[in-house]
Amino acid sequence: MSTSTLPSLYIPHGGGPCFFMDDPQGMWTRLGDYLRGLPATLPARPKAIVLISGHWVTPGFTVTGAAQPELIYDYYNFPPHTYELQYPAPGAPELAARIVGLLQAADLPASIDARRGFDHGMFIPLKLVCPAADVPVVQLSLRADYDPAAHLRAGAALAALRAEGVLILGSGMSFHNMRAYGDPRATEAAAAFDAALTAAVESAPEARRAALRNWETLPAARLSHPPRAEEHFMPLLVAAGAGGDAPAHRDFTDEIMNVAISAFRFG
Numbered sequence: 001m002s003t004s005t006l007p008s009l010y011i012p013h014g015g016g017p018c019f020f021m022d023d024p025q026g027m028w029t030r031l032g033d034y035l036r037g038l039p040a041t042l043p044a045r046p047k048a049i050v051l052i053s054g055h056w057v058t059p060g061f062t063v064t065g066a067a068q069p070e071l072i073y074d075y076y077n078f079p080p081h082t083y084e085l086q087y088p089a090p091g092a093p094e095l096a097a098r099i100v101g102l103l104q105a106a107d108l109p110a111s112i113d114a115r116r117g118f119d120h121g122m123f124i125p126l127k128l129v130c131p132a133a134d135v136p137v138v139q140l141s142l143r144a145d146y147d148p149a150a151h152l153r154a155g156a157a158l159a160a161l162r163a164e165g166v167l168i169l170g171s172g173m174s175f176h177n178m179r180a181y182g183d184p185r186a187t188e189a190a191a192a193f194d195a196a197l198t199a200a201v202e203s204a205p206e207a208r209r210a211a212l213r214n215w216e217t218l219p220a221a222r223l224s225h226p227p228r229a230e231e232h233f234m235p236l237l238v239a240a241g242a243g244g245d246a247p248a249h250r251d252f253t254d255e256i257m258n259v260a261i262s263a264f265r266f267g
Helices: 029-041 093-105 120-129 148-164 184-201 205-213 234-243
Strands: 008-012 048-058 061-064 110-113 137-143 166-172 248-256 259-266
Touching: 008 029, 008 148, 008 234, 008 248, 029 120, 029 248, 048 061, 048 093, 048 120, 048 234, 061 093, 093 110, 093 137, 093 148, 120 137, 120 166, 137 148, 137 234, 148 166, 148 205, 148 234, 166 234, 184 205, 184 248, 184 259, 205 234, 234 259
Parallel strands: 008 166, 048 137, 048 166, 061 110
Antiparallel strands: 008 259, 061 137, 248 259
């Protein structure tokens, strides 16, 4: 791939509309700064974005197909102004069709949802990454079986898009146990998971894929992502699959709500 090939990324998208609320303790400051700074780290401006959000899970892989998707305010009990946030990024129906074709060619059933909007796992981080909302975006759902191998394969099927100026962006949280957030008893275990996950991501490509297929065996994996709640981890696997054999590394880390939260870059 050329030097202008875009990486694939896995980013933390924060908690609800956190970047657009009062934050007197500065809990989200460093993560917000990281997201705002991402465009400057890319080799070229994306022509389009394929975003995989932890907030869209379907029986089979599904792609947004609307030309101008509406926003889905899928967070609850936040200040009224956060339900007035706007992000009028266009969709990309032709790219959506291409994605379905690539997934089907990899023996992964896929379809288009022409009515589905953009959830907050998309528009909250992208309001920081691409505030002008002038880059077309397509969302790809997670598959409800949370099969690690299938999500790695889905990413691999889309890898060629990176050389065409498409940014593949997994959006989730590297630690996502709602009961453990803010609990100092979780700090040590979360750090152990983050360290093991980082080592897995930064290993040689075959070892990386093997470790991610078996991510549940990492230390404190199920504390970090309880069973049937893996949806914020799976976007990482799609991003990793899209990274192919490119080098990978942890791109950002911080301790938020007493637990380690990290971003990863592939390529």
